[in-house]
Amino acid sequence: MKRYILLAAFFAIFQHCIGQHTATKFFQAGFKTFSLVDSTRQYKPNTQPADSLYYRPVDLDVWYPATGKTNGGLLFEDLFRLFEQRAVKYQDNEDYSGVMEELAAFFVAELGLGIENGNHLLKVKTDSYENGKPAIGQFPLIICMAGFNGMGFENFKLLENLAENGYIVVSIWSFGRYPGDMTMEKADMLAQVQDAEFALKTLRNHAELAANFENIGVLGYSWGGLSAAVLTHRHPDIKAMVSLDGSEMHYYGESEPEDDYMNGIYNADLIHPETKSCPYLYMESGSKLTDFTPTGVYDYFKKVSAPKHYLRFVDSRHEDFSSFLTILEVSDLAVKTHGMILDISLSFFNKYLKNEAGFIIQYNELSANEQITNQPYKIHLEPTGKLILRGAVRDAKTLTSLAYVNIGIVNSDRGTVSAHDGTFELTLDKNHLNDTIRFSTVGYKSRAFLVRDFFDQKANISLTLEEEIPELTEVIIMAKGLESKTLGNKTKSKFLSTGFFYDQTGAEMGIKINIKKVPTYVDTFNFNISYNRLSARVLFRLNIYSVEKGQPFENILNQNIIIPISAKQTGLIAVDLRKYDIVLKDDVVVTLEWVETEEEVKKGEGIYFSLSLVTGSTFVRYSSQGQMKRKRGLGVGFNMDVRY
Secondary structure: OOOOOOOOOOOOOOOEOOOOOOOOOOOEEEEEEEEEEEEEEEOOOOOOOOOOOOEEEEEEEEEEEEEOOOOOOOEHHHHHHHHHHHHHHHHOOOOOOOOHHHHHHHHHHHOOOOOOHHHHHHOOEOOEEEOOEEOOOOEEEEEEEOOOOOOOHHHHHHHHHHHHOOOEEEEEOOOOOOOOOOOOOHHHHHHHHHHHHHHHHHHOOOOOOOEEEEEEEEEEEOOHHHHHHHHHHHOOOOOEEEEEOOOOOEEEOOOHHHHHHHHHHHOOOOOOHHHOOOOEEEEEEOOOOOOOOOOEEEOHHHHOOOOEEEEEEOOOOHHHHOEHHHHOOOOHHHHHHHHHHHHHHHHHHHHHHHOOOOHHHHHHHHHOOOOEEOOOOOOOOOOOOOEEEEEEEEEOOOOOEOOOOEEEEOOOOOEEEOOOOOEEEEEEOHHHOOOEEEEEOOOEOOEEEEOHHHHOOOOOEEEEEOEOOOOOOOOOOOOOOOOEEEEEOOOOOOOOEEEEEOOOOOOEEEEEEOOOOOOEEEEEEEEEEEEEOOOOOEEEEEEEEEEEOOEEEEEOOOOOOEEEEOOOOOEEEEEEOHHHOOEEOOOEEEEEEEEEEOOOOOOOOEEEEEEEEEEEEEEEEOOOOOOOEEEEEEEEOEEEEEEO
């Protein structure tokens, strides 16, 4: 689950799709919000009941069948503003009000669109009418479990469509435990489930919205698919479940920390697909396995014993299962795909909550579409034959230990960094036999091998690297009276943040810094830590890369520059670089790489750096020897004080 983090306003990368659906609409989509408190659960630790956040806040967004329009339909910014307001409310020590435009630009940048689309997104007209007069009658109830740190607005077109066709839809935000720092931990996922249970209990006593509690469905989007699955197993009276690319299906091998989180949930006896009683529709994106080869799968769909249906939109991305790309009219394909998602979701609920015909015919028509398949991914897994590479890296001449050597499969996310004493451990399997593993570090010649060269070795690996003798450079005599300047991104924002998560040793990120005058002398490297949830001291390495074809190329440093960060340390960090005599003549990419954790950090912890919206990019590498990826429109707050 690799993603940028939007702390406090809650880091979610929400994405796209509405649709040109053709279903007849019988009602207006009314919209109400309910600000509630669950007095059976504590939210903020180490407080007394008098504290405003002692009890769990639960804000519900409800779309419902309405008659007549009150004023005009809401703009998207009206829904989005709720997100901002609750970000402030749930933390109680930070004020992020008034930054909605920046937040919207952040989301569209994450979609790979120009940040100028942020304002356009806010001005999109919805078909949601605030406080519209509720239609007379009882209507089936659908609980929408929003995606990771989601609130429902990311799927608002689908929720409107359901309300227009006679459903009451209650969206349950996914914001985890105090202070809203959502993680993949079981406790954070269960917080959303418990919020849904509280909503069900509360709405039974709400006469104005006459929900039919004999006909309850659940809709899960992305991470919300997993919490939706848990909810259905805790409440067998739920009669139907739709999952939009939900995380109850999990493919192992993309991220070891994520795999660990998911195993913790699967092993906690929370879901029982073999005994699932409600009919189930799972819709999956077609690009899910594009960037990695699975090493395993938790096949929730296959395990389900209830009536079940599957659709995979072959040319779709995960982002195509929400509303953003479609309302921004990014592509005809996105609009078409989401239109089909809206129609089949409605048809499924109509069959199982209203006993109406039509779903099977529509399902078969979609299955016959050449861009859609009703066959799940076929994952062919061979016995892995685990290989744990252990050993040490030393200087070829002095045989002294080499700390912080990057070790990993080239251009993959499987890698590690040697410890301060040169030792390392890396788990691989048979799938990597013909891959190249590379050992490299600052000031030494790199070495590369085929994994099969090590596969039969039982003893620890002893490997040496030769020092790389730098070419002699011209001696530059600095004149007095040089001009001082700060180059790079000077943001100290706490509203937008990005960073490293639990157990990401070897990961790095940075930005390109343009050098306009030659020579440029580097005095200080600066960055701002906006949040630090780490319980241990960690070490980062500063890397400075030359640039070739717009990408980081070679590290120009000839020695390690290590930056220690204490547990919970935040604020501005200034690293004095004058003793290293760094002289720049061309543009560079400056990164921080996580190389060591002095004690074990807990799952869910992380460290976050200030981020801002820029015209440039942030470069990210998720593990040693992995590919450096470019995140356009977002700039991590790294800068250098220089003289020229």
